[in-house]
Amino acid sequence: PAPRTILLTGAAGGLGTLMRGLLPAHGYELRLLDLLPVEGEPDAVVADLGDRKALREAVRGVDAIIHLAGISLESTFDKILKANIEGTYNLYEAAREEGVGRVVLASSNHAVGFTPRPAGDAPHAPDTLIPVDTPRRPDTFYGLSKSFGEDLAQLYWDKHGLETVSVRIGSCFPEPTTVRMLSVWMSPGDGARLFHAALTAEDVGHTVVYGSSANTRLWWDLSSARALGYTPQDDSEQYAGKLIAEQGELDPENPDHACLGGHFVSHPPIWPY
């Protein structure tokens, strides 16, 4: 049977708030969890990913989990370790113990952020798009934690038969706000469509997909996402004229423009480690 009751972690965050609004129309009942109270949702579970008992209770009885909670930008290694690495491990352990069959994991383009973007003018030829099996090249401790999450997902599939779709999200915001985002933007509507496909496709094992809209300036290969049944409906190109007039085209000589991860590649480590 199709999954119906979903635990949405990170429900108070930006993406969580967008998905809380959009996923019910795809037929889901959401159980919400976040470190912070979720506005207007008194039944949301307020818990830290470090609280294994709370996680165990929160996952009990759900059909699947969409795991968005965690630190979503670069931070100190210690904070990333706690929230993203240990926190994701705690969630998978809770899912395994409670017999939850599938996780949709918010990975990130920053797991492969040091990968050079396709050169030249868009649209890029299909054989130049970055494939999902490109070697991981995290651009930050943050990206490293997403790389860990993908490996953890693979381990829980191989060892325990717990399925995951790891979604290397580009930028999911209401509108693209930078020229880079013309290539990596995922509209909220397409985000909900992709999560729906990741929840309902059969026999995913551990599947890695990029998460973006069908952008004219796309840098990566969406075929593994499409194979789940995802059909993106949006394209950032309608924003291109305005953003390029304001910010200029990407400069191949600028290191912040050269790789998938954008300015994360030159982000200095945050001390203390």
Ligand code: NAI
């Ligand atoms: P956000 O920072 O707005 O939301 C993250 C939420 O996680 C927050 O509400 C926060 O309170 C919660 N959280 C943090 N630490 C926690 C802990 N220890 N226990 C419980 N909850 C905790 O981030 P956003 O943009 O909503 O992203 C959601 C997820 O998607 C993150 O995992 C992020 O890395 C990933 N992602 C998002 C992208 C985007 O474009 N929004 C792009 C790529 C990945």
Ligand code: 15L
């Ligand atoms: C991410 O992983 C971040 O969570 C999000 O805030 C954006 O910075 C996004 O990547 C991006 O690459 O634009």
